[in-house]
Amino acid sequence: MDEKEFSNIYAIPANYTDSGKLFGGMLETRNTIETVILLILIGYPELMWMNIPFMVKIFIMTITLLPVGIVGLTGLNGDSLIQFVMHMIIFWKRRRKLHLRRIGYRYEQTKTKRRKHPNPKQKKNR
DSSP states (O other): OOOOOOOOOOOOOTTTTTTTTTTTTTEHHHHHHHHHHHHHHHHHHHHSSSSSSSHHHHHHHHHHHHHHHHHHHHHHHBBOOHHHHHHHHHHHHOOOOOOEEEEEOOOOOOOOOOOOOOOOSSSOOO
C-alpha cells in the first residue's frame, strides 16, 4: 500500500491581515475618519470665510489640505494622529530630567553660611 505524502504548508494571501482597512487594505479606518474630520475643520473656513476668487481658494486649499490629508491618512510612526498626540502628551507629563555629574571635573566646594534673620527679636539658636 502506498502512503501518499501530504503537505501541511499553506500559502497565506498578502491581504490576510487587511480585514479592518479601507480601499483594499491601503487605509486604516481610524486614520481615514480622523483625516476627514481634520480636513473638514480646516477646509470649511478656507472655503467659506475667505473673500478671494474661487481659483485662488482652490490653489490655497491644495497647498494646505493635500499635505494634511496625506499625513493624516498615513499616520505618524504607525499611529493615527490622535494616538501620536496622546503619546507626546504622556511623554511630556512623565519625562524625567537626568542630572549626571561629569567625570574628572572638580566642582567648587561652597560652604553653607547661616543667614541672619531680618527680625532681631527672633531667637538666634533654633
